[in-house]
Amino acid sequence: MIKAKNIHKSYGDLEVLKGVDLHIKKSEIVAIVGPSGAGKTTLLQILGTLDQPTSSDSLIINNENVTLLKDKALSKFRNTHIGFIFQFHQLLPEFTALENVCIPAFIANKPKQEVITEAKKILEFLGLSDRIEHKPNELSGGEQQRVAVARALINKPSVIFADEPSGNLDTVASKNLHELFFTLRDEFQQTFVIVTHNQELANMADRKLEMKDGLIVNNNP
Numbered sequence: 001m002i003k004a005k006n007i008h009k010s011y012g013d014l015e016v017l018k019g020v021d022l023h024i025k026k027s028e029i030v031a032i033v034g035p036s037g038a039g040k041t042t043l044l045q046i047l048g049t050l051d052q053p054t055s056s057d058s059l060i061i062n063n064e065n066v067t068l069l070k071d072k073a074l075s076k077f078r079n080t081h082i083g084f085i086f087q088f089h090q091l092l093p094e095f096t097a098l099e100n101v102c103i104p105a106f107i108a109n110k111p112k113q114e115v116i117t118e119a120k121k122i123l124e125f126l127g128l129s130d131r132i133e134h135k136p137n138e139l140s141g142g143e144q145q146r147v148a149v150a151r152a153l154i155n156k157p158s159v160i161f162a163d164e165p166s167g168n169l170d171t172v173a174s175k176n177l178h179e180l181f182f183t184l185r186d187e188f189q190q191t192f193v194i195v196t197h198n199q200e201l202a203n204m205a206d207r208k209l210e211m212k213d214g215l216i217v218n219n220n221p
Helices: 040-047 071-081 097-107 112-125 141-153 171-188 199-204
Strands: 002-011 014-024 029-033 058-061 082-086 159-163 191-195 207-212 215-220
Touching (some): 002 040, 029 199, 040 159, 097 112
Parallel strands (some): 029 191, 082 159
Antiparallel strands (some): 002 014, 207 215
16 A cells, blocks of 8 residues: 655755655555654655655555656646544635535545535535535634545545544544544545544554654554
């Protein structure tokens, strides 16, 4: 599903990633843990094609070496194959929950009515069918994050990257979100790669990768 080999990333003289190798299987939930500054978010952004490695041997996602793609092809690949969930949900405040969920599919030029039907179905699955016309400021933190999850799912991506997805939620909402990831994996066979400081979530994952000083130092089954 994902094979990264010898990923390096530097910002000027600061070397953040120092030759990361990684292999993640389809439908696997993998947690990446480690202290602040270890390179977790940088690695996630490179795996998600939001950033480019300074150098690498390869980064293969769904049998495609994404390091060889030009900007336009890379944007299309990202929109089709990858979903993102961030700590701060990044919903657009002027749009309703339903409209926020639809945006990635509209960008992919999918038929409008088909997109709306699918978005409603996902929001219903996530327990938000009565909130679809509400704007983000009318939703709780947990509801906003579930809308962000629905948005990540709308194009049926192969892999979802989540960066501290429960970091801004209370204990109950965090637990619900964590359980939701496993329900979604079982329902839709998606792969999840999650950067987290939440040890409970990390311990629930199929595998826990520990990062330190720009390298993966522990790969726990």
